Amino acid sequence: MAGHVSGAPNPLGREVTAVEDLPATAAETSAERPWPLRLLSAKMKDYIDRMSAVWIEGQIIELNHRGRASYLTLRDTDVEMSLPVQVWRNVLDACETPLEPGSRVVVQVKADFWAKTGRLSMRAGAIRAVGLGELLARIELLRRQLGQEGLFDPDRKQSLPFLPERIGLITGRNSDAEKDVIRNARLRWPAVEFDVRHTAVQGADAVPQITRALAELDADPAVDVIVIARGGGSLEDLLPFSNETLVRAAAQTATPLVSAIGHENDRPILDEVADLRASTPTDAAKRIVPDMAQEIAGIRQSRAALERAVTLFIDGELRRLAEVRSRPALAAPATQLDERERLVADLRDRSARAASTRLDAGAREIAHLRAQVIALSPQKTLERGYAVVTADDGRILRDADEARPGEGIGVRLARGRLTATITDTGNPDTGEPGTTTTTQEQ
Known part of the structure; x- marks a missing residue:
């Protein structure tokens, strides 16, 4: 172990270690190599003494005078946070406005650390009450800022x-x-x-x-x-x-x-x-x-106005209804109905007669056309003794030259059909008949 600060042992029975053998920083300390309390206090005091003074704003909630020194407690204006401050009487007397609990102030404070007892305190170097004009200026500045953000729209x-x-x-x-x-x-x-x-x-x-x-x-x-x-x-x-x-x-x-x-x-x-x-x-x-009384009065007025409007409307409709009922069409409605009934009956009779006449004429026309169709039909021609001659391929023969001897032909009569074989052809103009061999078909 290195040299001692003094040769006297400490209460734990160990001699005091030289300062140069102690850890240089707090992070290097350990249970085996701690700092003595005096060193921590000295470093804290040195660090706090290098801090700059700062202006703070708050509201005085407590103020006590003790001889040459006064002690006040400042509270933040927005949140529940307070700070005790020591101020000398001469600093307090320099304030133009008398201070009392509730006053809003700005204070220049400097941290002070009492190494012997490890007590940290804040000392005021200057104190000034916040005036009415300054408060109004701050309020107007905030008002303009919030207005620009649209909070007042x-x-x-x-x-x-x-x-x-x-x-x-x-x-x-x-x-x-x-x-x-x-x-x-x-x-x-x-x-x-x-x-x-x-x-x-x-x-x-x-x-x-x-x-x-x-x-x-x-x-x-x-x-x-x-x-x-x-x-x-x-x-x-x-x-x-x-x-x-x-x-x-x-x-x-x-x-x-x-x-x-x-x-x-x-x-x-x-x-x-x-x-x-x-x-x-x-x-x-x-x-x-x-206001309930006003609302009730308003309801009564509205109800009275509604009743008047409904009454006027009903009276008007009754007058119009009386005028309509006095017209001939409604005074004796059966007259027009009887007239319409007679007209409908007449039209119904005329329609029935016209339809019957038209049906009779149509029936006669159909019978005449049917007779014409029957008279001109191929069947009537066949019944008069004519026949239809067809070749084997179904062609209707109209000229003897279209057939050759030995070919088969079909003969369609009024009743029945004949199958024949041509044995000879002749010219009707010369009077020379041809011959056929005929087989009858039913």
């Missing part, structure tokens, strides 16, 4: 249901805003139901609580519309309703959203992205549910 806004059965209400506990919304809504429509979520409506806890409640109500299919309500307040009190995280969460809700923040002249960014902006919580109640 009218096409994105949803229509509120005519008669919501269940309303989700996000507001402060036991607040006047809650009472105004519920009382006025039930005065207008007693059957309406509410799902109330109590949250902080100002301060560092407001944004995460309202955002969480908004997500829960939006996920509930029984909720028809969501109202975020709060009474009036200073600009600082209404800052959560211009917070980018809350505004973007409101823009993504699928349930119609109503913003009822402050009074008529209060215009947080949430008003721009909501589907409906109400000037006050009372105005929100009047705009999300109809």
Whole structure:
């Protein structure tokens, strides 16, 4: 083992190792070759001392004065995260605006590590309250940015249901805003139901609580519309309703959203992205549910108007029906029917006579044509003593020269058929008959 830092043994009975024999980095340490605590503390202090000072923004939630030093706790304006900061009285006195819990500030802090006790603290080198003008400038910058992204476009806004059965209400506990919304809504429509979520409506806890409640109500299919309500307040009190995280969460809700923040002249960014902006919580109640008395009066007026219209229509139709019934065709309808009946009977008789006459003429014409056909038929010619002579191949012989002696011929008579063999041919013009040998066929 190398030389010692000192010759005294440590509590474990081992002598202190020289610094040059220790691992150079934390990654090289092991159970057999550890760093002494003083070395880790020295390295941590050296590293932290090299860190630059940084400006941070937050809200003071706690402020204690202890002699020359004061201790304040800063909380992030958007999430639940806090940091204790030590500030000397002279730094605190240099701040132009008196600070108190709830103030929004920017602080220049520098980390400080007390090696002897291993305690890390943040010390303030300068502190400045965030003024009203700066807050307004930040809000307007965010308003322009969100407007350019289209979050305020009218096409994105949803229509509120005519008669919501269940309303989700996000507001402060036991607040006047809650009472105004519920009382006025039930005065207008007693059957309406509410799902109330109590949250902080100002301060560092407001944004995460309202955002969480908004997500829960939006996920509930029984909720028809969501109202975020709060009474009036200073600009600082209404800052959560211009917070980018809350505004973007409101823009993504699928349930119609109503913003009822402050009074008529209060215009947080949430008003721009909501589907409906109400000037006050009372105005929100009047705009999300109809007035039952007005609706009943409207129904009565509509019913009376409908009854008048139906009565006028029926009276007009009765007059027109009376006019139609007074016409001759309807006053004595049998007259026209009798006339039509006589006309139909006459036409039927004429049609029967014409058909009979036409059938008789057709029958006579057919008989005449039949007689002509029969008289001119080959059968009648054969009955008069003529015959049809055909050769063996079926040809009809019209000239004796077409046949030769010894050939067979067929003779078609009026009744029956003869088969003959030609023995001789003659010329009828010379009066010399020919001879045949005949065989009779039935």
